[in-house]
Amino acid sequence: MTEFLTVAVGFILAMLALGLLSILRGPGDADRVMATQLIGTGGIATLLLLGTAASIPAAIDVALTLALLATFTSIAFVKKGLSRFAADGTASTEDE
Amino acid sequence: MSGVTVFGLCAAAAVGLGLYGLITNPQPLRKIIAFNLLGSGVFLLFGVVGRRGAAAGMGNDPVPQALVITGVVVAFSATALAIALLLRLFQTSASVARSGRASPGDDPDQVGG
Amino acid sequence: MSLARDVMTIAAVSAGAFFFLAGTVGLLRFPDTLTRLHALTKADNLGLGLVVLGLLPQAASLRDGLKLVGIWLLGLLAGATVSQLIARAARHGQLNR
Amino acid sequence: MRGPSGKRDAHTGVGVGASWRSAASRAAWFLCLWLVLAGASLDDIPAATIAVATATWTSLRLLEPGTSRRSPRAILRLALLFLYQSIVAGVDVARRALDPGLPLRPGFVAYPTRLPRGLRRNVFATLTSLLPGTVPAGEEEAQLLYHCLDVDQPVIAELDQEEAALARALYND
Amino acid sequence: MLPPAPALDAATTPSGFLLVLSIAIPIAGVLLAFVLGDRYVRLVAFAMVPLELAITVTIVAAVPHSTGPLVYLLGAWPPPLGVALRVDGLAAVMLAATAVVISAVAVYAGAEFSVTTTKARAPFVFWILLLAVWAALNAIFVGGDLFTLYVALELLTFAAVPLVSLDGRPETLRAAIRYLLFALLGSVLYLLGTALLYGLHATLDIVLLSHRIGAEPASLVAAALMTSGLLAKTALFPLHLWLPPAHAGAPAAGSAILSGLVVKGSFFIIVRLWFQVMPGLPGFAATQLLAALGAAAIVFGSVLALRQERLKLLIAYSTLAQIGYLFLMFPLAFNGSGHLESGGALAGGLLQAASHATAKAAMFMAAGSIYAGLGHDRITGLGGIARVLPLSVLAFAFAGIALIGVQPSGASLAKDLLLQAATERQQWWWAVVLQAGGVFTAAYVLLVLAHALAPPDKPVVLTGPAPRLGDVAALVLALCSLLLGLVPWEPYLPVPYISPPDLSGLGTLSKSLLPVLGGVVLAILLSPRPHPFASSVRWKVAIGMLNRFRRGCCAFSSYVERGNGVLCEWPAASTCLLMLALLFSVLMLVAA
Amino acid sequence: MSIETVIEIVLAAVVLTLGVWTIVVPETFSATVGFVAYGLLVALIWVRLDAADVALTEAAIGGGLGGVLLLGAAARLRDADMMADARPGKLLRAGAAALSVLTAAVLAGVVLLLPDPAPTLAPAAVANAWATGLSNPVTNVLMAFRAMDTMLEKVVLLLAIIGVWSLAPDSAWGGRPGPRHQADPRGVLAFLARLLPPVGIVIGIYILWTGSDHPGGAFQGGAILASMWLLAIMAGLADTPLVSHRSVRFILVAGPGLFLLVGLAGLLFGAAFLSYPPALAKPLILGIEIAMTLTIAATLGLLLAGAPERSTEP
The missing domain is CATH 1.20.58 (Methane Monooxygenase Hydroxylase; Chain G, domain 1)
Structure with a gap:
């Protein structure tokens, strides 16, 4: 089982790397920010598999932290990078 | 032991990369990022050292781990301080520069699409 | 019993890996930010879900299993909200082009 | 289990009773979360108490108790529907990505929602962002704007179905 | 597995608790001042300074009565698992110098950084950072573990950087960023070295390491990395790009701390590293390289100081030169058996550090008073201030004389010790550098004094009140430096002979006069600006004769300035840092 | 392989x-x-x-x-090129690259040369764990064996805050750090910021609590709590506090303050500075960790919020 999980880790890591390459290239910043989201899911999957394969129980807690905080980079991007587009929805609709 | 070697080499490479970035990047923010990369290489080296010292039923020597945690905190505060300085400098020098310049136009590169 | 568990793990994790593959292919092939966002959030979240499902039989305890599910739910929430935020940002970007 | 669930426990009622009831049910959810994380142990009682109390207090401050009724069976149905939809969504994306012809007709679709702006619409948008082929990309007055992978799909109908299920489950007032 | 720990100092000595207090009290002051807020911050500082001073005095008094160093095991955990604090003679000297300088700076700053309703920010930050610098320095002098020293170093950096940018002008902010980044680069290299050392020996305790360390390549690379990182923080030439703008841009009291004390922190760790952790490893060539950098620093710093227009910048560049002076002791301590010997040369180096700390702080304080009085600090505009600000000028003069090495100053004793060591080790070239250093120092001190004593072009108008108390503090500090040579050093430093301070002897007189005369010549030759006395006819004739020679010297000094400009570019300086690290590794590997 | x-x-x-x-x-x-x-x-x-x-x-x-x-x-x-240094020339970059590669190579060589079997303190740390009653050896190192480093590091954090605050314009001294974040209170961001923080609080406290026996601890927990606070701030649901506020100041020094007090108590009544009597070790360490978590959360949050920008008047 360990071998299988380890292979899965490698496979997902490779997918992660490919995906990262494709979105970090751009063209826009929004694409690039998606990279952190990609790691948010792929990285968590890898962590969980790794933790089970190497029997490191604390890997679950690391994954939990990652899952909790994976949104933050995107939020910072939306807040600070696009404030004049009011990307959180302020501009698109006024009060009803 | 070979996994340790891989990450040891990885740490050395990260140190080299960080050094190169810190030396050659003209932008202060990029220097800060390069410093963080450099720092993470050093921390990884501690991690490798600790992993090699796995003993007494522990996968990693706790002392280097503790040193790394302390180091991470210090490096993070340094980053925060440097960025605060940078933003303040940007503010003060922008207020000087802006008087001579019209408001900057929308940069189409700002968002992807 | 253990064999059944392992079979389930292998099946689910393989399926999860497949969706990660699909997500990455989508990222590589889809033409613009918004379509890639679909690939990222939908395929990868399903992939993560399947990996979690596959690891459930291997979990040491019920608590660990529930934790795994919790991680997946958190990941879903993150993916769902972030995809909206990025989609808005990207749409505004397109409008401004 | 987690935040959204905590919020869903808001019960019909007015004034103090409702907020007490919703505080209690949220606290129960946070306690469950704690038990899942840390396990049940007598030594943990102080930490668990502090964690649950702080979380409940924060939650009440950030999110006012709701006033709508909910039905457990409808929630279960919603959850299953949602699970099914997210699998379909993943499969859908995978199919399109792996298809050599890259069958995409991306575009925007405006969906006129009956849900008022705010929490309810947010919940709806978040749920539907996991639907096949749709990502909410903005709001305009009474409409939610969706970006679709394939504008020819019956997106509006699916959204309608989802909204109905959601309203039955949580916002049945 | 570990070899059994040597039972060298596996126990706390009776007065060891003082070492803890020397760190804990200023930290308590920092915390207390922070909580109590703007209004009480100065009060807390004024309460903590005498307390800490008393503790330092007690420590310094206790050291001679102890057989070995004072030791304290934190948490009663002996190294390698725990951390020990140790005070030997070297640390005691530095503790004392720090205490004296900080107390004087506190008195000096008492008026400048008082809290008013409109300006609460600067005093709040200043007083807290003053205490923080003290805590950090004490931790550096007392700490017995290389990683504790790293944290203390960072503490020092974090306390020093905001002092640089206290007034918030863009150029000081820029100086602060540059300082912070370069200091961080230095500390990361230091940390890298500690990682390697831990990997080799599973301890970072200085005493334990000194027993376990051998000539393994990894140890040598670690030492080289740590040394060059610390050199960056000490601003030894050519790693000085951050120092002049940072030290000249800070408020005067801040500059006094930065120049007098902060650079000594990393210097002291280098001393610990080379003399205590691995005295047998550096080898002849590495010590020569270190001192060669020091010599280059003396030339560059002094020549650049002579070319400065502003007094504070002149003093900052003088710091650069004086830092170079500190590194001349390394080759002179290198004995026949290939070891760095903790003898007269080390004593001379540390004495130099202590006397520079006091004198330089006094100089910056005097310059601050002059700036406050005139509203500017252009050297050519100093004419006539000796009459309106006599105390400030006197403090500057005394500090300058102390630095030049006129007896009985600490610098003079240090110079004697180093010269003696140079004779013993038959390294006459360092004796030349030592003498030249004195002459260079005399040149820029006399240049300033000549301008200050010259009659004014127009009557001097003071823009602010003269801070009497502050000037007195500066004067006392300058006198301290001037009289350091009279202090009985034997209990603390291995001073092998006591020269009777013969103030009237002909030899002493000539020894003092020589640098002064040489300094006058150098000042005339190298300073690009018109000299205040040059208006008199006789001088004009004299200078006319010298003119051709002077032009050559000016060309040389402008080359130096241009070279310095190149070296002060970030990429050049950081490349130099890396090169030094590699060079030190190679030299040590070859020596091993 | x-x-x-x-x-x-x-x-x-x-x-x-x-x-x-x-x-x-x-x-x-x-x-x-x-x-x-x-x-x-x-x-x-x-x-x-x-x-x-x-x-x-x-x-x-x-x-x-x-x-x-x-x-x-x-x-x-974004357009801050004015602060950039001159871009180094090709030669210099090549030189820097060569030197960096060389340094990395030396380092790699040294890593390969590290002794085998490696010396370690793991057995010593495990053997002495009885003194604290905690079974996470990393926490033991941080809180007992090398407690001095941890305490100094907390002072570093405090100094970082002071450094950041020192950048405030004089007019804004004592005011609120950072800009007031505006966000649609009914937008997606606010939605997330209403749901996530309570969950994050439970997780953060769990990470702190579990740190005594399993991986985790004050810094990790504090960082999670700080992130949650920051999320609420960025969504406009909360505002940064006045930096002149006494309670803010108190929270910011609570961790190192308690650490110092316990240390001094050890000096006065116990075996040594920063030593804990074995019977009381666990509660004392946990108490310090709780105070530190609060301090860390507040410090990290305020570090990210930046220098005070808005004056004390609302």
Whole structure:
């Protein structure tokens, strides 16, 4: 089982790397920010598999932290990078 | 032991990369990022050292781990301080520069699409 | 019993890996930010879900299993909200082009 | 289990009773979360108490108790529907990505929602962002704007179905 | 597995608790001042300074009565698992110098950084950072573990950087960023070295390491990395790009701390590293390289100081030169058996550090008073201030004389010790550098004094009140430096002979006069600006004769300035840092 | 070569590729995102090195706060070329590259030369764990064996805050740090910021609490709590406090203050400074950790919020 999980880790890591390459290239910043989201899911999957394969129980807690905080980079991007587009929805609709 | 070697080499490479970035990047923010990369290489080296010292039923020597945690905190505060300085400098020098310049136009590169 | 568990793990994790593959292919092939966002959030979240499902039989305890599910739910929430935020940002970007 | 669930426990009622009831049910959810994380142990009682109390207090401050009724069976149905939809969504994306012809007709679709702006619409948008082929990309007055992978799909109908299920489950007032 | 720990100092000595207090009290002051807020911050500082001073005095008094160093095991955990604090003679000297300088700076700053309703920010930050610098320095002098020293170093950096940018002008902010980044680069290299050392020996305790360390390549690379990182923080030439703008841009009291004390922190760790952790490893060539950098620093710093227009910048560049002076002791301590010997040369180096700390702080304080009085600090505009600000000028003069090495100053004793060591080790070239250093120092001190004593072009108008108390503090500090040579050093430093301070002897007189005369010549030759006395006819004739020679010297000094400009570019300086690290590794590997 | 080694090589390669991207890519924004991704993946390496405590720290810092800090700065400093130094010439860059490669090579060589079997303090740390009653050896090192470092490090954090605050304009001294964040109270961001923080609080406290026996601890927990606070601030649901507020100041020194007090109590009544009587060790350490968590959460949050910008008047 360990071998299988380890292979899965490698496979997902490779997918992660490919995906990262494709979105970090751009063209826009929004694409690039998606990279952190990609790691948010792929990285968590890898962590969980790794933790089970190497029997490191604390890997679950690391994954939990990652899952909790994976949104933050995107939020910072939306807040600070696009404030004049009011990307959180302020501009698109006024009060009803 | 070979996994340790891989990450040891990885740490050395990260140190080299960080050094190169810190030396050659003209932008202060990029220097800060390069410093963080450099720092993470050093921390990884501690991690490798600790992993090699796995003993007494522990996968990693706790002392280097503790040193790394302390180091991470210090490096993070340094980053925060440097960025605060940078933003303040940007503010003060922008207020000087802006008087001579019209408001900057929308940069189409700002968002992807 | 253990064999059944392992079979389930292998099946689910393989399926999860497949969706990660699909997500990455989508990222590589889809033409613009918004379509890639679909690939990222939908395929990868399903992939993560399947990996979690596959690891459930291997979990040491019920608590660990529930934790795994919790991680997946958190990941879903993150993916769902972030995809909206990025989609808005990207749409505004397109409008401004 | 987690935040959204905590919020869903808001019960019909007015004034103090409702907020007490919703505080209690949220606290129960946070306690469950704690038990899942840390396990049940007598030594943990102080930490668990502090964690649950702080979380409940924060939650009440950030999110006012709701006033709508909910039905457990409808929630279960919603959850299953949602699970099914997210699998379909993943499969859908995978199919399109792996298809050599890259069958995409991306575009925007405006969906006129009956849900008022705010929490309810947010919940709806978040749920539907996991639907096949749709990502909410903005709001305009009474409409939610969706970006679709394939504008020819019956997106509006699916959204309608989802909204109905959601309203039955949580916002049945 | 570990070899059994040597039972060298596996126990706390009776007065060891003082070492803890020397760190804990200023930290308590920092915390207390922070909580109590703007209004009480100065009060807390004024309460903590005498307390800490008393503790330092007690420590310094206790050291001679102890057989070995004072030791304290934190948490009663002996190294390698725990951390020990140790005070030997070297640390005691530095503790004392720090205490004296900080107390004087506190008195000096008492008026400048008082809290008013409109300006609460600067005093709040200043007083807290003053205490923080003290805590950090004490931790550096007392700490017995290389990683504790790293944290203390960072503490020092974090306390020093905001002092640089206290007034918030863009150029000081820029100086602060540059300082912070370069200091961080230095500390990361230091940390890298500690990682390697831990990997080799599973301890970072200085005493334990000194027993376990051998000539393994990894140890040598670690030492080289740590040394060059610390050199960056000490601003030894050519790693000085951050120092002049940072030290000249800070408020005067801040500059006094930065120049007098902060650079000594990393210097002291280098001393610990080379003399205590691995005295047998550096080898002849590495010590020569270190001192060669020091010599280059003396030339560059002094020549650049002579070319400065502003007094504070002149003093900052003088710091650069004086830092170079500190590194001349390394080759002179290198004995026949290939070891760095903790003898007269080390004593001379540390004495130099202590006397520079006091004198330089006094100089910056005097310059601050002059700036406050005139509203500017252009050297050519100093004419006539000796009459309106006599105390400030006197403090500057005394500090300058102390630095030049006129007896009985600490610098003079240090110079004697180093010269003696140079004779013993038959390294006459360092004796030349030592003498030249004195002459260079005399040149820029006399240049300033000549301008200050010259009659004014127009009557001097003071823009602010003269801070009497502050000037007195500066004067006392300058006198301290001037009289350091009279202090009985034997209990603390291995001073092998006591020269009777013969103030009237002909030899002493000539020894003092020589640098002064040489300094006058150098000042005339190298300073690009018109000299205040040059208006008199006789001088004009004299200078006319010298003119051709002077032009050559000016060309040389402008080359130096241009070279310095190149070296002060970030990429050049950081490349130099890396090169030094590699060079030190190679030299040590070859020596091993 | 075993399959594990292959995985490790893949992981190291991915991480290093991101590192290279971070350094060489021309736009600062891309570099920043690349670095955040790098930081998240480094957490994987830490798990692989069986250092879960550090992995948690990396995940909490790299994933949440570090990303916000760097990305926020990158977005704000978009056209900040005026602050850049001159771009070094080709020759200098080649020289720097050569030197960096050389340094890395030396380092790699040294790593390969490290002694085998490696010396370690792990047995000593495990053997002395009785003194604290905690079974997470990393926490033992941080809180007992090397408590001095940890205390000094907390003072470093405090000094960082003072440094950041010192950058306030005189008129805003004592005011609120950072800009007031505006966000649609009914938007997606606010939605997330209403749901996530309570969950994060429970997780943060759990990470703190579990740190005595399992990987986790004050810093990791504090970082999670700080992230949650920051989320509420960014969504406009909360505001940064007045920096002149006494209670804010008190929270910011609570951790190191309590640490110092316990240390001094040890000096006066116990065996030594920063020693704990074995019977009381666990509660004392937990008390210090709780205070430190509060302090860390507040400090990190305020560090990210930046210098006071808005004066005391509302």
